[in-house]
Amino acid sequence: xxxxxxxxxxxxxxxxxxxxxxxxxxxxxxxxxxxxxxxxxxxxxxxxxxxxxxxxxxxxxxxxxxxxxxxxxxxxxxxxxxxxxxxxxxxxxxxxxxxxxxxxxxxxxxxxxxxxxxxxxxxxxxxxxxxxxxxxxxxxxxxxxxxxxxxxxxxxxxxxxxxxxxxxxxxxxxxxxxxxxxxxxxxxxxxxxxxxxxxxxxxxxxxxxxxxxxxxxxxxxxxxxxxxxxxxxxxxxxxxxxxxxxxxxxxxxxxxxxxxxxxxxxxxxxxxxxxxxxxxxxxxxxxxxxxxxxxxxxxxxxxxxxxxxxxxxxxxxxxxxxxxxxxxxxxxxxxxxxxxxxxxxxxxxxxxxxxxxxxxxxxxxxxxxxxxxxxxxxxxxxxxxxxxxxxxxxxxxxxxxxxxxxxxxxxxxxxxxxxxxxxxxxxxxxxxxxxxxxxxxxxxxxxxxxxxxxxxxxxxxxxxxxxxxxxxxxxxxxxxxxxxxxxxxxxxxxxxxxxxxxxxxxxxxxxxxxxxxxxxxxxxxxxxxxxxxxxxxxxxxxxxxxxxxxxxxxxxxxxxxxxxxxxxxxxxxxxxxxxxxxxxxxxxxxxxxxxxxxxxxxxxxxxxxxxxxxxxxxxxxxxxxxxxxxxxxxxxxxxxxxxxxxxxxxxxxxxxxxxxxxxxxxxxxxxxxxxxxxxxxxxxxxxxxxxxxxxxxxxxxxxxxxxxxxxxxxxxxxxxxxxxxxxxxxxxxxxxxxxxxxxxxxxxxxxxxxxxxxxxxxxxxxxxxxxxxxxxxxxxxxxxxxxxxxxxxxxxxxxxxxxxxxxxxxxxxxxxxxxxxxxxxxxxxxxxxxxxxxxxxxxxxxxxxxxxxxxxxxxxxxxxx
RNA sequence: GGGCGCGUAGCUCAGCGGAAGAGCACCCGCCUUACAAGCGGGGGGUCGCUGGUUCGAACCCAGCCGCGCCCACCA
Numbered sequence: 001x002x003x004x005x006x007x008x009x010x011x012x013x014x015x016x017x018x019x020x021x022x023x024x025x026x027x028x029x030x031x032x033x034x035x036x037x038x039x040x041x042x043x044x045x046x047x048x049x050x051x052x053x054x055x056x057x058x059x060x061x062x063x064x065x066x067x068x069x070x071x072x073x074x075x076x077x078x079x080x081x082x083x084x085x086x087x088x089x090x091x092x093x094x095x096x097x098x099x100x101x102x103x104x105x106x107x108x109x110x111x112x113x114x115x116x117x118x119x120x121x122x123x124x125x126x127x128x129x130x131x132x133x134x135x136x137x138x139x140x141x142x143x144x145x146x147x148x149x150x151x152x153x154x155x156x157x158x159x160x161x162x163x164x165x166x167x168x169x170x171x172x173x174x175x176x177x178x179x180x181x182x183x184x185x186x187x188x189x190x191x192x193x194x195x196x197x198x199x200x201x202x203x204x205x206x207x208x209x210x211x212x213x214x215x216x217x218x219x220x221x222x223x224x225x226x227x228x229x230x231x232x233x234x235x236x237x238x239x240x241x242x243x244x245x246x247x248x249x250x251x252x253x254x255x256x257x258x259x260x261x262x263x264x265x266x267x268x269x270x271x272x273x274x275x276x277x278x279x280x281x282x283x284x285x286x287x288x289x290x291x292x293x294x295x296x297x298x299x300x301x302x303x304x305x306x307x308x309x310x311x312x313x314x315x316x317x318x319x320x321x322x323x324x325x326x327x328x329x330x331x332x333x334x335x336x337x338x339x340x341x342x343x344x345x346x347x348x349x350x351x352x353x354x355x356x357x358x359x360x361x362x363x364x365x366x367x368x369x370x371x372x373x374x375x376x377x378x379x380x381x382x383x384x385x386x387x388x389x390x391x392x393x394x395x396x397x398x399x400x401x402x403x404x405x406x407x408x409x410x411x412x413x414x415x416x417x418x419x420x421x422x423x424x425x426x427x428x429x430x431x432x433x434x435x436x437x438x439x440x441x442x443x444x445x446x447x448x449x450x451x452x453x454x455x456x457x458x459x460x461x462x463x464x465x466x467x468x469x470x471x472x473x474x475x476x477x478x479x480x481x482x483x484x485x486x487x488x489x490x491x492x493x494x495x496x497x498x499x500x501x502x503x504x505x506x507x508x509x510x511x512x513x514x515x516x517x518x519x520x521x522x523x524x525x526x527x528x529x530x531x532x533x534x535x536x537x538x539x540x541x542x543x544x545x546x547x548x549x550x551x552x553x554x555x556x557x558x559x560x561x562x563x564x565x566x567x568x569x570x571x572x573x574x575x576x577x578x579x580x581x582x583x584x585x586x587x588x589x590x591x592x593x594x595x596x597x598x599x600x601x602x603x604x605x606x607x608x609x610x611x612x613x614x615x616x617x618x619x620x621x622x623x624x625x626x627x628x629x630x631x632x633x634x635x636x637x638x639x640x641x642x643x644x645x646x647x648x649x650x651x652x653x654x655x656x657x658x659x660x661x662x663x664x665x666x667x668x669x670x671x672x673x674x675x676x677x678x679x680x681x682x683x684x685x686x687x688x689x690x691x692x693x694x695x696x697x698x699x700x701x702x703x704x705x706x707x708x709x710x711x712x713x714x715x716x717x718x719x720x721x722x723x724x725x726x727x728x729x730x731x732x733x734x735x736x737x738x739x740x741x742x743x744x745x746x747x748x749x750x751x752x753x754x755x756x757x758x759x760x761x762x763x764x765x766x767x768x769x770x771x772x773x774x775x776x777x778x779x780x781x782x783x784x785x786x787x788x789x790x791x792x793x794x795x796x797x798x799x800x801x802x803x804x805x806x807x808x809x810x811x812x813x814x815x816x817x818x819x820x821x822x823x824x825x826x827x828x829x830x831x832x833x834x835x836x837x838x839x840x841x842x843x844x845x846x847x848x849x850x851x852x853x854x855x856x857x858x859x860x861x862x863x864x865x
Numbered sequence: 866g867g868g869c870g871c872g873u874a875g876c877u878c879a880g881c882g883g884a885a886g887a888g889c890a891c892c893c894g895c896c897u898u899a900c901a902a903g904c905g906g907g908g909g910g911u912c913g914c915u916g917g918u919u920c921g922a923a924c925c926c927a928g929c930c931g932c933g934c935c936c937a938c939c940a
């Protein structure tokens with residue numbers, strides 16, 4: 001056990017309530033000034049480094065940030081107390097879409113757009129907003145007291161990051177893993193940019209399924225589509241090669257209505273003969289499947305929609321119409337020709353939407369940059385399969401594999417203006433050059449690719465770029481790979497996989513972290529996702545101000561089961577604040593009664609209560625420590641909550657009053673034990689409630705700071721089954737007597753004379769239940785018996801017979817049921833033969849207990865007649 | 866269409882093979898000298914349904930029913 005060689009605490013006067021604002025004020029500054037959170041790069045201590053997910057800068061701290069930082073900070077504080085050298089690698093989103101979304105929304109509200117504003121001024125605006133909201137959010141983060149260096153400099157897209165991005169692009173490019181190709185990509189006509197697969201949200205929407213006859217006479221068939229306007233770009237009709245219905249048509253040309261051009265009927269395995277008519281129109285430039293069919297059959301691929309999804313270049317009267325207008329116009333025209341065979345509406349089908357603006361995504365043939373993820377994803381999968389990287393909770397590992405094993409090539413070019421520009425230059429004669437970080441761009445007549453890189457390209461470099469990569473810096477040497485990445489499961493694919501791929505690639509096989517920890521999303525008290533549109537989102541700042549950062553943090557931790565979402569509401573935060581207050585007052589009691597921190601007295605000097613709470617303390621240490629190790633914050637928090645409140649406050653503190661009242665050696669022992677228990681408890685709680693535990697711990701121990709106090713170690717030598725059993729019996733007797741009192745309508749404060757026999761710790765019982773010694777005129781009017789305990793009470797008058805009979809009757813029913821259950825089991829030969837010894841023994845004990853209870857209760861009921 | 870997960874007290878959730886739990890809410894009594902942000906007592910659940918395995922099932926298996934989430938190129 002670690003004893004603190006510190007002076008006895010100064011006389012402390014704590015107010016009766018925990019006042020978070022007063023506590024938090026100076027502490028954070030003090031921690032930072034003392035350098036508790038600085039990594040000691042020259043130390044020989046083991047190290048623990050964490051990549052911190054950058055908060056999205058949109059102006060306000062939200063509960064997601066608060067949760068993430070609470071948990072990461074808890075992990076870090078524990079590691080620091082365990083003697084690790086710790087480092088956070090924090091950052092703001094440096095190329096993220098959130099900020100430019102905000103700016104774009106503002107522009108839209110002002111009736112303009114980025115295209116009117118111009119590239120240069122748009123980028124300036126984004127920077128300005130980033131500066132503004134970034135500063136604001138950093139200030140808010142500090143209220144949580146996580147002790148990280150949140151200086152502005154750490155959160156800018158600086159030269160170092162650009163260099164890392166450029167280096168990675170160049171390497172992948174030169175290795176042939178980045179290529180440029182015409183593909184069908186997801187295109188947002190409003191944002192006017194390409195989107196990667198995961199930036200598209202699918203939902204089941206109402207549309208219409210229109211069946212149209214293509215061709216004439218015998219050379220005709222019926223196709224169905226939900227996007228009728230795309231027929232203007234059709235270059236074939238496909239059927240399955242085994243489909244007898246259409247065999248005669250394969251290879252023939254049929255006439256495309258409205259447009260008039262002749263298109264072939266091709267046989268392709270992709271077509272499902274069971275679906276619809278078994279014939280499908282093929283629009284290679286506007287549908288991913290059709291594109292593949294087009295490639296297999298060498299079909300032309302005319303584009304008939306422009307960047308804003310207006311019909312263009314179709315050589316028809318529909319040119320200039322918006323895609324949705326065109327859809328109806330085309331249908332009218334086809335109907336006029338009598339070609340619409342069926343029109344199912346509404347037809348529910350899955351439609352892709354832009355995750356930024358909800359606009360319906362249009363598949364579009366366009367020239368984009370891609371990463372060939374094959375070898376990268378394989379390596380990312382391997383690193384987890386062979387155990388170099390652990391994912392917590394393990395259940396999410398399967399999802400990870402599903403993802404990396406089936407990953408499509410990654411479209412990394414975006415037609416946005418804020419971000420890292422693709423470092424490829426085009427020469428006047430069609431030359432292409434990828435310019436590396438130390439190379440000058442080519443001169444006159446060359447122009448750089450207009451596109452910028454997907455935000456996750458730079459984010460994926462986080463573990464590297466924050467440590468100075470591509471330079472071989474000392475930090476990189478010391479802190480790569482990091483120990484842990486802790487983030488929400490929702491960005492396992494977006495971010496984690498990307499970091500894995502880049503990290504492994506850049507270092508020839510060293511994964512960027514040893515462990516990945518995943519937490520859930522914050523929900524409201526009814527389990528609904530918090531969102532601004534649903535109106536149930538909460539500004540954590542308000543709760544921090546009302547209840548304190550500790551209350552918010554403890555609430556979040558108490559709900560954080562790995563990988564599962566956590567519900568939260570104001571009542572929960574209140575409960576946590578109340579818990580902080582409980583700790584506060586328990587400490588206050590300890591200080592008022594002269595609790596000390598120092599060597600504990602010999603075991604012989606300790607009361608049963610002392611030995612009991614110390615045994616429970618060490619069980620709790622072992623328990624809580626194991627939970628922390630597995631990132632089971634909810635279990636750690638709950639265990640501490642119940643130990644502190646139910647055992648320390650409700651029982652040990654009450655029992656210690658007997659010792660303190662006795663004075664002398666018992667009082668000294670209780671003071672030492674109480675001081676020790678609080679010391680350890682506060683240390684265990686510190687990761688989850690840093691401010692209140694720091695304040696109280698300093699008050700109790702007089703130590704410099706709990707931040708640098710050693711992490712408690714469980715010592716099985718403190719186990720004490722005898723004391724645990726004794727206190728358990730004591731609790732039963734006290735509870736039974738309290739129950740009697742309550743049901744008899746006795747006021748809690750009213751002292752009652754009683755004669756007690758067969759009870760081990762009589763003085764404790766008398767104190768806890770407020771029973772006086774019997775006087776000369778003692779005239780017992782009621783009795784309570786439990787086990788060996790016999791208590792006679794003088795209620796000076798008649799007792800409430802009805803209440804007492806009611807109480808005993810309930811007990812009788814319970815005992816009867818108990819006995820029946822036990823008897824049934826014991827009467828079962830199979831049970832006796834097959835159940836393990838200790839289970840049978842337990843049932844036998846239950847039976848005998850039930851028997852004695854029945855006899856006792858029966859006698860008492862009899863006596864009431 | 867696939868995959869994963871969940872249905873336990875009014876609400877949010879733990880428990881995951883041997884006597885149904887917690888927090889909040891609810892009812893009764895209390896300003897009892899650390900704490901009314903508190904103390905003591907109490908009520909409340911055929912653990913989604915139906916079968917199966919087992920001496921024993923909230924817990925394991927199968928099938929239903931009802932919810933989530935993720936993935937997916939069904940025109």
